[in-house]
Amino acid sequence: MNQNTHLSDLVRGTRVFLLDMDGTVYLGDRLIGDMKHTLASLRDAGKKIVYCTNNSSRTAAEYEQKLARLGIWSEEDLVYTSGMATAEYLRLAYPGKKVYLVGTDALRREFASYGVELCEKGADVCVLAYDTTLTFAKLCAINEYIVRGAPYIATHPDDVCPAQGVYPPDVGSFISLLKTSSGRAPDVICGKPYKVMGERLCARLGVPAAQVTMAGDRPHTDIRFGNNNGFSTLLVLSGETDAQKAASLPESDRPTLILPSLNEVVSVL
Ligand SMILES: [Mg+2]
Structure with missing residues (x-):
């Protein structure tokens, strides 16, 4: 099977996309490629989008405001922080x-x-x-x-x-x-790469781990988090990891697929 067949199978089997933000969706205050179109296409294909961050100093509402300012927030989406996962874990x-x-x-x-x-x-x-x-x-x-x-x-x-x-x-x-x-x-x-955040999120959304894909630019947090939780994983090279580093990762941090950026998923939708 070629990479596109793998990507097509992965996207078809995914109901929830967990997205890291910086390095995956935007860099600072700049969207990566035509991310607005990519996210809209995922929603149109019936995929739930969850923005997933370890930063526990800001609330979900504060992130929603940033995503709205960048023009990529939709009311169907969810922001999930390590702080929210910790509150759900404590409960x-x-x-x-x-x-x-x-x-x-x-x-x-x-x-x-x-x-x-x-x-x-x-x-x-x-x-x-x-x-x-x-x-x-x-x-x-x-x-x-x-x-x-x-x-x-x-x-x-x-x-x-x-x-x-x-x-x-x-x-x-x-x-x-x-x-x-x-x-x-x-x-x-609780946060990435540990399991609690993934477990709480699956429970909250009522979705099995096998139907979740985690996309991120950091192998030792984003990808290891996906692997620890039994999610599919997409390592994107739009952030802090380059192709050379991606080719020599330890097994714990190896993704299901490597993409130049998240925008590649549009080719199989
Ligand atoms: Mg990142």
Whole structure:
């Protein structure tokens, strides 16, 4: 079978496309190729589009605004963040428990909308998210919960955030800091490449893993996430991975197919 037959089979068998954003759909504030047409064609073919991000400092509504500004948001689509996956996981694994959250006000509102009860003192569970309002007092508070043995959840594992110039520290860097101070690593990490985000999303959409395809530009997060969850995977070369790097990936990060960009799917619709 040639690559186009494989792609055609993959697209036909997919009901839900999980799309990484930066490097897959856009680069910064610029859409990749005719992405507007590509996404409209996928919707017309009956595919559900889910924008999937590890960034837990912004809410789904904030991402929807960005996607609308770029002209690619449709009401049928869904934005799914590692923060949302963590809120759904807490509801499932720790129902009715009080949570101490290191996170932004936006994420606090999002957790509240999922019915997760937040508190400062006397929490049962502690959660580390990407907090652009982090303070020393918050670090000390979560460190104390971790040392005292509370269940410890992190939204995602990325060490740094994509940015212009020098990359700022992300949750993974704070996981390392807290490992040094407390001796513990998180009990569960929810975001890509781990399974929780994929499991919660399949449960939310009522779709089996075999009918989901993950498309992204980062092998060790996007593709490994798809492989860990039993999804089909598309590695796109429109972001941080080039053809040379794509040809020598470890088995855990090897995609079902490699495409120059997501726009290639239009050829088989
Ligand atoms: Mg990306």
